[in-house]
Amino acid sequence: MERLLIVGANTRPVAEAAYDLGFEVYSASYYCPVDFDFYHERRCILKQGPLRSSGRFHERFRSFQLSDLAGDFLDEVDGIIVLSGGFPEDFPPRKIIGNKRTRRIENKYTLYKRLRRRFKVPVTYKLDDMEEAWEIQRQEPEKRFLIKPLWGSGGFGVSFLSNVREVSRGSFILQEFIDGLHLSASVLSTGRDAITVLTSRQLIDTSIGVWEGNFVYVGNIVPAPYPEIKEIGEDVIRSLSLLGSNGVDMVLSSRGVYVIEVNPRIQGTFECAQLSLGVNMLSAHISACEGELIDEPLRKRYAMKRIVYAPFRCQVGDLNFLRVYDIPCRDSIIEAGEPVATLLDSHENLNILRGNVRRSFGKVIGTLTPIG
Known part of the structure; x- marks a missing residue:
């Protein structure tokens, strides 16, 4: 298997892992973060731009859009990974890697x-x-x-x-x-x-x-x-x-x-x-x-993920700094209550980890400009 299609609301993390494994990565997703570089070909539902509102996910997104978006990829790829936002029932079952029925x-x-x-x-x-x-x-x-x-x-x-x-x-x-x-x-x-x-x-x-x-x-x-x-x-x-x-x-x-x-x-x-x-x-x-479980791995570090949601309707500044992922288009508009970015970090010390993420959270919020 060489060509892998990844489908979901946000495919960046799994696409990166697939890329690291040597797969030719195809992606069909709702979000289209600017830090998503690990793909052969991708298609996104959300189109962001300066001074353009990203709208509201729950109003704009329907799961069937993913199968429509990925339609041209289905004959090209060898396997399909369906993430949150999609249903494997909407894709050819013989190519699904994982549960074929989840509803x-x-x-x-x-x-x-x-x-x-x-x-x-x-x-x-x-x-x-x-x-x-x-x-x-x-x-x-x-x-x-x-x-x-x-x-x-x-x-x-x-x-x-x-x-x-x-x-x-x-x-x-x-x-x-x-x-x-x-x-x-x-x-x-x-x-x-x-x-x-x-x-x-x-x-x-x-x-x-x-x-x-x-x-x-x-x-x-x-x-x-x-x-x-x-x-x-x-x-x-x-x-x-x-x-x-x-x-x-x-x-x-x-x-x-x-x-x-x-x-x-x-x-x-x-x-x-x-x-x-x-x-x-x-x-x-x-x-x-494929029928083989890995040995139970030992923890090497603590890790933390924190999604930053917009506290108000805002324009996004430059988010290209440490620990920040799923970065939206600079100067685009994020509606109140919608995700802005994801913070990720790891450390041997849990208290230091929490402090690092807390400071990055404040830094992200500091780049947001309230708009009417």
């Missing part, structure tokens, strides 16, 4: 029904009427509930029922809120055997601009020193017969470990795993899909 996993209620008999999961309801949700809350006043979209990732649209003011349209999820640490296990699987290669602490922010009150994912710190989630992650992935690199999101509470969601694809911790473990995680994913 049954990414539908939160279908996943709940599959897991509830074997794992500790929050009580979850699929509803079509907000009045039903409020009635359940009245019947169970001792619990707090979250409203979640039936589909989606990143925590967008996830908020406390008590904060919801608008009537939902269509089906949605009402889920018991579990208070605790938000953790994740990155698991490699051959479909039968599985190994957790990394655990992480998820960073959640409920104060992101227009998403205020939503449980928005903004990054990870790896590794997370909670070995009890490793075996649970492996058991979940084996029970679902998933293949390659997959993620299991959990909450460690006073009542135990609850399984929240499963990401049946390469996860957002991809670059943190590579920085922390010194392993090309795309190579590990492909090997697992």
